[in-house]
Amino acid sequence: MVTHLLLLGSTLLSPAQDTTVIRGLNAVRVTADQAPTLDGRLDDAIWATAPAATEFVQRGPDPGRPATQRTEARVLYDNSAIYVGMRMYDTQPDSIAAQLTRRDVSSGYSDWVHVGIDSRHDRRTAFRFAVNPRGVKQDVFHFDDTNEDRSWDAVWDVATATDSLGWTAEFRIPLSQLRFSPGAGPQTWGINFARDIARRGETSFWAPTLPSVNGLVSRFGELRGLSGLSSPRRLELQPYSLARLSRAPGDEGNPFYRQNDPGASVGADLKYGITSDFTLTATVNPDFGQVEADPAQVN
Structure with a gap:
């Protein structure tokens, strides 16, 4: 299935052949009264203050080429949660695949978006949150770079919406569901975004994750600008x-x-x-x- 492409490793290359530039995205801190309303529409003014992750790169079917449809991802945060807003532009919105299934079911014909967060920034472990246009959720814990535990279930919220431009997703991921070192100073986490377009058999990543280069979490970009994070009671x-x-x-x-x-x-x-x-x-x-x-x- 298309969604499984996010999880695959590939042929090992020597470090000398790996010239990938690490992409970076700045997160924007918000106060409790500025936090977006979780309705999937991304019409809260605060979203416009956050820079967008764009220029996704295909993993398949044409590895290394630009994604055929534009995707934008933005990140906000406050003292309790990480907020991710994603806009999936689509020139054929009537062809968006949106299958209704149970949670954590990856089979079927559907578009998806994925948010992977390496909150330890060890390039080995990550928490992945995914949703399709119907609001079906998936969550996966990744370890040893490319291995996964699909039995992991986190407590988080997401809402989606479809319009004439494509579809949107709005995530709220509580800090209590992540593992990180609390502290007042600035932090950098690993992060990546991915999109599956079912009708094209296409998977694209913000931080390129090509089949010719081994690794998944180690290919993540960086989420910068985090500060003042305290460890919540879990x-x-x-x-x-x-x-x-x-x-x-x-x-x-x-x-x-x-x-x-x-x-x-x-x-x-x-x-x-x-x-x-x-x-x-x-x-x-x-x-x-x-x-x-x-x-x-x-x-």
């Missing part, structure tokens, strides 16, 4: 409640027969960030209702 609590009712036919004359067998249970999942690298995960009264039992076998 506490997530997800409670659940479950009610059940079993009904079965039986012998009314049997004193042990119960036609209706009701029941209920409650529990919670908890995650607490002890440090930027260690997270405590706990479950109280886990719900095994969705766990499939192993089929019985006789040896």
